Amino acid sequence: xxxxxxxxxxxxxxxxxxxxxxxxxxxxxxxxxxxxxxxxxxxxxxxxxxxxxxxxxxxxxxxxxxxxxxxxxxxxxxxxxxxxxxxxxxxxxxxxxxxxxxxxxxxxxxxxxxxxxxxxxxxxxxxxxxxxxxxxxxxxxxxxxxxxxxxxxxxxxxxxxxxxxxxxxxxxxxxxxxxxxxxxxxxxxxxxxxxxxxxxxxxxxxxxxxxxxxx
Amino acid sequence: xxxxxxxxxxxxxxxxxxxxxxxxxxxxxxxxxxxxxxxxxxxxxxxxxxxxxxxxxxxxxxxxxxxxxxxxxxxxxxxxxxxxxxxxxxxxxxxxxxxxxxxxxxxxxxxxxxxxxxxxxxxxxxxxxxxxxxxxxxxxxxxxxxxxxxxxxxxxxxxxxxxxxxxxxxxxxxxxxxxxxxxx
Numbered sequence: 001x002x003x004x005x006x007x008x009x010x011x012x013x014x015x016x017x018x019x020x021x022x023x024x025x026x027x028x029x030x031x032x033x034x035x036x037x038x039x040x041x042x043x044x045x046x047x048x049x050x051x052x053x054x055x056x057x058x059x060x061x062x063x064x065x066x067x068x069x070x071x072x073x074x075x076x077x078x079x080x081x082x083x084x085x086x087x088x089x090x091x092x093x094x095x096x097x098x099x100x101x102x103x104x105x106x107x108x109x110x111x112x113x114x115x116x117x118x119x120x121x122x123x124x125x126x127x128x129x130x131x132x133x134x135x136x137x138x139x140x141x142x143x144x145x146x147x148x149x150x151x152x153x154x155x156x157x158x159x160x161x162x163x164x165x166x167x168x169x170x171x172x173x174x175x176x177x178x179x180x181x182x183x184x185x186x187x188x189x190x191x192x193x194x195x196x197x198x199x200x201x202x203x204x205x206x207x208x209x210x211x212x213x214x215x
Numbered sequence: 216x217x218x219x220x221x222x223x224x225x226x227x228x229x230x231x232x233x234x235x236x237x238x239x240x241x242x243x244x245x246x247x248x249x250x251x252x253x254x255x256x257x258x259x260x261x262x263x264x265x266x267x268x269x270x271x272x273x274x275x276x277x278x279x280x281x282x283x284x285x286x287x288x289x290x291x292x293x294x295x296x297x298x299x300x301x302x303x304x305x306x307x308x309x310x311x312x313x314x315x316x317x318x319x320x321x322x323x324x325x326x327x328x329x330x331x332x333x334x335x336x337x338x339x340x341x342x343x344x345x346x347x348x349x350x351x352x353x354x355x356x357x358x359x360x361x362x363x364x365x366x367x368x369x370x371x372x373x374x375x376x377x378x379x380x381x382x383x384x385x386x387x388x389x390x391x392x393x394x395x396x397x398x399x
């Protein structure tokens with residue numbers, strides 16, 4: 001099944017140009033694993049950049065550059081990092097497994113009843129990336145965000161004012177509106193969430209979430 | 216199948232027979248352009264640009280066997296290697312799609328843009344870029360070559376962020392339309 005909710009065109013441009021943050025790149029690569037259409041969009045931007053590269057004015061290169069490169073051909077490559085396990089179910093796309101391994105082996109941290117999380121070790125950034133395990137039928141308490149929050153659904157689904165979001169769908173919530181998500185009945189929802197900053201809860205329960213999750 | 220274009224032939228010669236003369240030709244054509252790209256992205260840092268250019272061209276040699284001319288042109292492939300060298304230099308991880316991922320959702324609807332030969336695609340994308348309104352193409356160039364975010368472009372040009380975003384959306388539609396894909 002193809003996703004129905006896609007990241008905006010500027011994310012595809014940013015991924016192709018290498019201007020996104022690591023957290024945004026991660027969420028986009030995970031979405032593109034599940035979305036042939038957005039893969040084609042990134043590809044189109046890369047092809048356009050390649051065409052434009054070929055038209056750039058040449059810059060002088062170091063006099064011995066070619067010989068220097070030919071002299072390095074025998075260099076050993078750094079040992080490739082062992083591939084993350086790909087066995088078991090296919091819940092997590094490879095870009096996510098590269099950070100936390102297989103879904104079946106995750107140790108979830110308790111946040112509050114119905115909500116568990118794994119924090120992804122994304123390097124030096126102010127954008128926390130978390131994988132959430134959300135119980136069916138759960139109402140996520142009202143909160144507002146500082147800046148954007150981006151959600152990629154990997155299993156189950158949730159519904160908010162923008163519609164229903166299932167596997168592969170990307171939801172974007174900005175800080176301008178209160179946002180209420182309800183996890184749909186029947187199936188656990190697994191969601192990758194990239195936030196610009198800590199959640200700012202509006203209710204006592206929300207404050208508990210914020211406190212427990214260390215946000 | 217049309218014959219692969221000359222630069223692709225050179226890359227294949229490097230891959231098949233470690234052909235140094237072919238590599239020298241590739242170097243002559245691409246190294247100065249990769250260097251220009253890196254100079255612009257690093258705001259004129261000569262030493263870093265030279266270092267990353269050499270890193271990029273070394274990868275062109277070492278990864279030549281992975282070049283697939285049916286999946287894009289030589290300059291597209293080399294652009295992505297140079298871009299990745301820049302990201303790796305910032306010492307962060309570089310999440311990307313793994314084509315062999317069991318979770319990958321394959322494209323079951325063959326599109327014209329994938330059927331077109333690499334040479335055709337290169338011509339079409341070049342024409343589409345040249346045909347974009349300037350207010351759209353300057354945004355793409357600022358992203359590719361200056362590494363600007365849309366917010367920076369918006370501030371630089373004094374144009375509202377929403378307008379910059381919609382211009383990117385229009386440009387994307389034009390590029391994909393030219394490649395025969397869905398202009399969504």
